[in-house]
Amino acid sequence: MAKSTDYNARHLSVLEGLEAVRKRPGMYIGSTDSRGLMHCLWEIIDNSVDEALAGHGQSIKVFLHADGSVEIHDDGRGVPVDIEPKTGLSGVEVVFTKLHAGGKFGGGSYTASGGLHGVGASVVNALSSRLDVEVDRGGKTYGMQFRRGEPGRFADTGKPKPDSNFEPFSTASVLDVVGKAKRGVTGTRVRYWADRQIFTPDAKFSYTELQARARQTSFLVPGLKITLRDERGLVGTLGEDGPYEEVFHHDGGISEFVEYLANDAAVTDIWRFHGSGTFKESVPVIDDSGHSRITEVERTCEVDIALRWGIGYETNLRSFVNIISTPKGGTHQTGFEQALLKTFRKVIEANSRKLKAGNDKIEKDDVGAGLTAVLTVRLAEPQFEGQTKEILGTSAVRLIVAKVVEKSLTDKLNSTAKGDKTQAAMLLEKVVSEMKSRISARVHKETQRRKNALETSSLPTKLADCRSTDTDRTELFIVEGDSALGTARLARSSDFQALLPIRGKILNVQKASVADMLSNAECAALIQVVGAGSGRSFDIEAARYGKVVLMTDADVDGAHIRTLLLTLFFRYMRPMVEQGRVYAAVPPLHRVEVITHGSKDNEMVYTYSENELHEVLAALEKDGKRYKEPIQRYKGLGEMDADQLAETTMDPRHRTLRRVGLEHAESAERVFDLLMGSDVAPRKEFIISGAELLERDRIDA
Template sequence: MAPSSEYSARHLSVLEGLEAVRKRPGMYIGSTDSRGLMHCLWEIIDNSVDEALAGFGQSITVVLHPDGSVEIRDDGRGVPVDIEPKTGLSGVEVVFTKLHAGGKFGGGSYTASGGLHGVGASVVNALSARLDVEVDRGGKTYRMQFRHGEPGRFKDTGKAKPDAPFEPFVQQSELDVVGKAKRGVTGTRIRYWADRQIFTPDAKFSYEELQARARQTSFLVPGLRIELRDERRLPGTAGADAPLTEVFQHDGGISEFVEFLAPDAAVTDVWRFHGSGTFHESVPVLDANGRSKITDMERVCEVDVALRWGVGYDTTVRSYVNIIATPKGGTHQTGFEQALLKTFRKHIEANARKLKAGNDKVEKDDVGAGMTAVLTVRLAEPQFEGQTKEILGTSAVRQIVSKVVEKELKAKLSSTARADRQQTSQLLDKVVNEMKSRISARVHKETQRRKTALEGSSLPTKLADCRSNDVEKSELFIVEGDSALGTAKLARSSDFQALLPIRGKILNVQKASVGDMLNNAECAALIQVIGAGSSRSFDLSAARYGKVILMTDADVDGAHIRTLLLTLFFRYMRPMVESGRVFAAVPPLHRIEVVNPGSKANEMVYTYSETELHRVLERLESEGRKYKEPIQRYKGLGEMDAEQLAETTMDPRHRTLRRVNIEDAERAERIFELLMGSDVAPRKDFIITGSQRLDREQIDA
């Protein structure tokens, strides 16, 4: 084929822009790895979503084909097929070959959309080895094909392939009519093969990311049906054996999104704030002669916020501009956070005496503890920092969002409705307690290192510390009661084993507030001894001990105390558990004194359960060996002497420890709430149901 047919002069103007995309793809999609590949897919999907957002479509289908291509179908209005007067090209060719062209660039077809630069579809086209687009419009089905952004026709002999023979248009482009569409049926179908000369060899479409984005969009656009189909059958995935199909559709809004995202039990209901504001900005507008003229435009910014607070202390904020996620925030999120902090500070200062807040000021982290929020703003032609749209840059949005949130939140906190008053009271107590916890943690952090702490004599006097400064080797035993402490002091290795006794059962922190927890002497002493702070300010690297071992009696009370301690660690020192540094000691239940013949000393055998006891006794009887009666049953650690405690429970050479892990944090949260939370009814049902499986004779075993 002659060179002129490969690259004709007529397409110089078309390809010169797209060639820049191919040479510098990172400017447009961020990177050429899997992240950039997914960004191209988002560009096409967002165009379909914008049609639905404008009220012209109700369904989107995304198909991942086995050959590496991806197909996006929608039932929107369809890409325009008529001739664009300035270029003399069809609307399809303009959209897919011209940078900064499209229905969103001029603001005529969409009042608010995710796309605004007019480069999404054309960039994807430029970075594709092949792109096919079909449009249903006006009773006909139109088709146009592209290779590396250049329009033409592929001469497929069967299954569509990116390396099929291609003939570019030379004189003028043609939009082929390939079929008929039913009356009233409109939509667009796009299938493209990413150019593997551009993208890295390991770049691939992530179904998990696609799934998360589809679910997110279905929340943000109520009523929109999004169907995903993975036909790749990749080994190790859910669709390995057969094509995987999922459908997402949510008729609610961002209130449901907040409920979906929230990880913990609720302190407040989902609060919904609406509002809008206007601002002016000067933008260049092309006149009839194609000249750019600076024009003053009035913009409308609509704000929609849903948020709620839970009992936890993690903060989850998702922000969106015209349903496009802004993971790095921007002016809208800044305005939201400023309004939250300002409103809470004013309200707490006005009620400082009632809330016992003192003269300290709450900070952003105090307000955000346990908060789950979804923030959306809609405006025409938002300014993003870069084509990747991760940060909103329109400065006027900050003040609008701030005013809306401040006004709505102030009204909510000042509401006289009974339900609002109750929730507001709980929320303000939580925020103030978070502030106190932060201040207390800061004080504790100042004395977190062992040397500084010992020199300052600030550690609890009942702590029997160890001599070693090696955190990795050191161990802290939390023992039940002073009687066990006396034996444990004689049984431990004081080089690396420290002891902290607790008196009785500590506070149930699942029910108590942060303030109550810090005021509890046992909880405060434990947090101070570990020395890494608590809650959000917990610093694992500052922990003074490599292992924390819970050593309680082998009875029901001991199990309850261990559960209370684990609740404290789970709620306020979770990184210790997640890193595998919390253990439960396993003391024996029985001691069997086996009689040896002659002058040989009797042998001591320890068992750790009733089943093991019976198994050992049967073995001894079968061997004809005698043992002394009665067999000793240890009711508590204090019944052992130091030698026995060291041999069975404390000496690393002989002891058994149970490591406490969190395999499923959400399930752990539910179990702690069930066993230790404020709601009694589910716990009562659990006890009644479980009582049928309880053997009363084994209750103390």
């Protein structure tokens, strides 16, 4: 270990900038928890991605080692190893020890890059207890080691450790040649141990975040192969049983990304918009004499957008600048959203009579309902707000993106091509329907606010409401058919249980438009009774009931109706499902009347499946008990009398309810989309594949 007397002026010059990073890490990486730890990893990975983006690499590998270190390999050109003339240091040392230094300034090496502040690698180095870098160039492998940003050599020769003896360079740094590289092979390997003096004890690398980022990057850089390997064996992770490895590789670009992100049935195909624009920017440039001069330079901004609309109402917009994600938006996203709204307003206004749009204006949320989009812009030296690069600040980009979107979208919506014309008509109808739905929800909410206790309610007449207004107690039973309603009226507790009958199978909202859904009497009544709106305007705090119970017959039709209802809740009242407030009643299939001796009433045993019935009968025979024949088989809720329905299905003291979780609703939606959706081919394949499992004697004839 070097003595303190060896600490000379040379060390001061190297650590001068990096000491500021160690004292104020939050200025550079945002925080010192897991988020900051992941940000350091992104900085190194982004350097490798920039090489691939510039066409100099096709593969990146990331290893999460069991000793807490992380290693990144790429097959790019490799960090320069020659001497940088101004500092007299090797390119490797400049990149890893000097702030605001790198190949992304001046536009010489990278025309469009995610790293523009030039602090990435040097900041990671400063915040690492140890960092090793190896570079393959010119048939040789060069290596250099750092401790907390200071170059030198560690004493270990086998397995590297951050606490091994370290000897800093005292006079001049040396970039060691540590091996030979194959002819034509280039690349960079970085391995580092995050400094636990800086980061919080609970900070750790998130494989889930790394996985999402790798998948995202593979979409944004077509042809790039990213390999992840987790060797930590952490409990609760994919690699807890041993090393876990994944490879991400996509050739379809952002169109494939949109297809991956979209999770609802399509209204339009994936549309792709391309364009570019130039702008002038005044930037300080250092001349040969070392003076900074404000110089006007011309920049080019390339815009690439993939988007599609689905039947849903949520917006999923991902924006990127030089493949760096900008989750908080910026000027590019502002231009995109403004152009969307402006274009739709103009087209709808021109077709107002045909679309029955009236005089109301559409808003941003109306256009964004069901939209899945990936927006990417590429430009040299983008101006971000802060080192974390979450918001693009270059103002000229807004106008360029807006022009590209406005022209491309106008052409698409006014296209006379058969396919485009049909999709455009469906899309415009959807946007107008969203506007009407929003206005209707607002009027309904304002009406509710104006009501007082003396005014009458406008709820459907077929609703048998409860007296209580305490949502912690109240329950809404959605009952299949009027016959079951009569029995349920007698079986319910009118204090807290409300009943709403529905006639058979409601609308298939999986492939129906919002307008069709709202105009359907059953769907509209159900939304009105729940009282919290629908879609984006749904406010769960306004819901009139604490529980919604789907009470359908225990047969195929009942299961079908329950699936239809679940799809309606999942698509338009999802918070009810997310908070576990939707249930399915479990009515019995059979009633076995066990004969008792003496003056006691016969005992009633209810069973809920054929297997359970056989088990009960076997147990009765074993105990020598007799039962009445024939055993009652309930074909529907209407066959029960009020006491039986109350005891088995409605009385909280005896009933069984199945809570519907979000995963159940998603599963039901997938099955329903398969069996009742507009895509015929998967349904045909499902029927053919399952035909052999069908028992002929179970078919009703």
